[in-house]
Amino acid sequence: KIALLHGAHRVGKRTDATMEKWRGYGLGQFIHWGLYAIPGGAWNGKQYNGAAEWIRSWDGIPKSTYDSLNYSFNPTAFDAKAWAKTAKQMGARYVTFTTKHHDGFCLWPSKYTKYTVKNSPYKKDIVKAVVDAYDQEGIDVILYFSVMDWNHPDWRYDIKTKEDSIAFERFKKFTRNQLIELLTNYPTVKGLWFDGTWDKSWVKQAAFADELETEMRRLRPGLIIGSRFRADENGKRHFDSNGVLMGDYEQGWERKIPSKIEDVHGNDWDCVMTVPENQWGYNAAWNGHLKTGTELIEMTARCVSLGGNFVLNFGPKGDGAIRQEEIKLAEEIGDWMKVNQEAIYNCEYAGFDKQDWGYFTRKTGTDKVYMVVFNVPLSGALRIKTPSKTAIKKAYMLADAEESFVPEEISADEYFLHLKKSTNSKPFVIVLETLKATQDNGTKYEKAKI
Numbered sequence: 001k002i003a004l005l006h007g008a009h010r011v012g013k014r015t016d017a018t019m020e021k022w023r024g025y026g027l028g029q030f031i032h033w034g035l036y037a038i039p040g041g042a043w044n045g046k047q048y049n050g051a052a053e054w055i056r057s058w059d060g061i062p063k064s065t066y067d068s069l070n071y072s073f074n075p076t077a078f079d080a081k082a083w084a085k086t087a088k089q090m091g092a093r094y095v096t097f098t099t100k101h102h103d104g105f106c107l108w109p110s111k112y113t114k115y116t117v118k119n120s121p122y123k124k125d126i127v128k129a130v131v132d133a134y135d136q137e138g139i140d141v142i143l144y145f146s147v148m149d150w151n152h153p154d155w156r157y158d159i160k161t162k163e164d165s166i167a168f169e170r171f172k173k174f175t176r177n178q179l180i181e182l183l184t185n186y187p188t189v190k191g192l193w194f195d196g197t198w199d200k201s202w203v204k205q206a207a208f209a210d211e212l213e214t215e216m217r218r219l220r221p222g223l224i225i226g227s228r229f230r231a232d233e234n235g236k237r238h239f240d241s242n243g244v245l246m247g248d249y250e251q252g253w254e255r256k257i258p259s260k261i262e263d264v265h266g267n268d269w270d271c272v273m274t275v276p277e278n279q280w281g282y283n284a285a286w287n288g289h290l291k292t293g294t295e296l297i298e299m300t301a302r303c304v305s306l307g308g309n310f311v312l313n314f315g316p317k318g319d320g321a322i323r324q325e326e327i328k329l330a331e332e333i334g335d336w337m338k339v340n341q342e343a344i345y346n347c348e349y350a351g352f353d354k355q356d357w358g359y360f361t362r363k364t365g366t367d368k369v370y371m372v373v374f375n376v377p378l379s380g381a382l383r384i385k386t387p388s389k390t391a392i393k394k395a396y397m398l399a400d401a402e403e404s405f406v407p408e409e410i411s412a413d414e415y416f417l418h419l420k421k422s423t424n425s426k427p428f429v430i431v432l433e434t435l436k437a438t439q440d441n442g443t444k445y446e447k448a449k450i
């Protein structure tokens with residue numbers, strides 16, 4: 001073990017109630033909204049293919065013209081209550097909302113810069129509107145914050161000169177001020193989702209960032225901060241020099257999902273996902289593959305089956321309205337969640353071997369296991385391999401408990417559930433009530449008689 005002053009301060013998962021609630025969210029919403037939604041991936045009639053929220057950084061974009069977009073930011077269709085209703089009916093249990101993206105434009109009236117919504121035609125505090133609307137719907141709020149700030153004159157990619165160092169000290173104070181300001185203005189938020197923390201300038205601030213994290217946690221006990229916020233004193237990010245996760249959950253799963261339980265190293269994690277291949281902010285021309293509702297439901301089940309949460313991104317338009325494609329996806333996911341949410345909320349890795357037909361989830365702390373089925377085999381037989389000393393007492397459709405199954409034992413701890421020749425067009429869930437023979441209750445392990 002390497003002695004570290006600014007590495008991880010905890011080994012293993014947090015066990016407090018706030019984090020246990022976070023662990024059970026299952027499904028969340030990401031919202032990327034800001035000035036980049038105005039151009040929507042195009043500039044002077046030319047469509048760009050990169051991620052729309054990065055348009056300021058592309059060749060050919062006059063940065064000063066982009067920066068003055070705050071003077072034309074007037075989202076007349078913005079309705080935080082409508083956003084929160086969409087999230088509620090989709091079944092999202094939390095939302096991660098961009099307070100400030102890399103371009104530095106603040107969607108709250110920060111006292112520490114002029115580059116905020118206050119100096120736009122819109123004027124009002126968007127962060128407050130979103131926090132209040134989602135609180136009212138009972139959806140927890142996490143605030144996204146980009147440390148990298150292209151607008152701030154004191155931002156540096158690296159610190160090479162004395163001048164850089166003096167400027168970056170000012171930038172560090174500015175960053176701390178904004179974070180304390182956010183936690184003070186919006187006391188109900190449950191966490192911060194950091195981005196823009198990979199450049200050398202910030203990676204060199206292990207001591208400062210460690211102290212700032214401690215200060216934020218003291219200001220907001222229970223605050224949830226991911227692994228992307230700070231590096232250790234050797235510049236190690238996400239995992240410190242001893243391989244221990246920094247922060248409360250792993251933030252590395254951006255547009256990708258772990259394929260097996262070993263990949264998550266026993267940590268909490270969430271996966272943040274775009275509908276197109278790689279567009280977070282609004283891009284008018286959604287090119288390439290757009291994920292379908294069923295694909296996104298499968299990603300949700302896959303994340304929960306591996307002990308994580310799935311967070312689907314929405315990129316509202318420059319006028320503040322959510323695009324129709326996203327509304328439709330939210331409805332499709334919501335319709336499925338209304339029937340099957342029991343297999344998603346407050347569920348965890350089941351400890352069953354993965355099978356081709358889909359995913360196992362387990363209601364946290366119980367013997368109730370769910371089979372979320374996406375790929376019905378031609379045989380109609382769903383294979384189950386139970387962990388040793390685990391019997392299946394009951395098996396039935398979540399949507400209709402009357403429709404039950406008698407597992408056919410095909411070998412030790414291995415069964416088939418035979419589906420009726422029904423043509424399922426949507427993913428469905430089967431409940432397994434299991435029985436774990438435990439030594440201390442003295443019962444000799446008996447195959448439960450179905």
Ligand SMILES: Cc1ccc([C@@H]2N[C@@H](C)[C@@H](O)[C@H]2O)cc1
Pocket residue numbers: 032051053054195196254272280
């Ligand atoms: C290389 C890279 C940097 C930043 C990102 C940002 N993280 C996502 C959550 C979005 O905010 C994207 O702009 C994506 C890729």
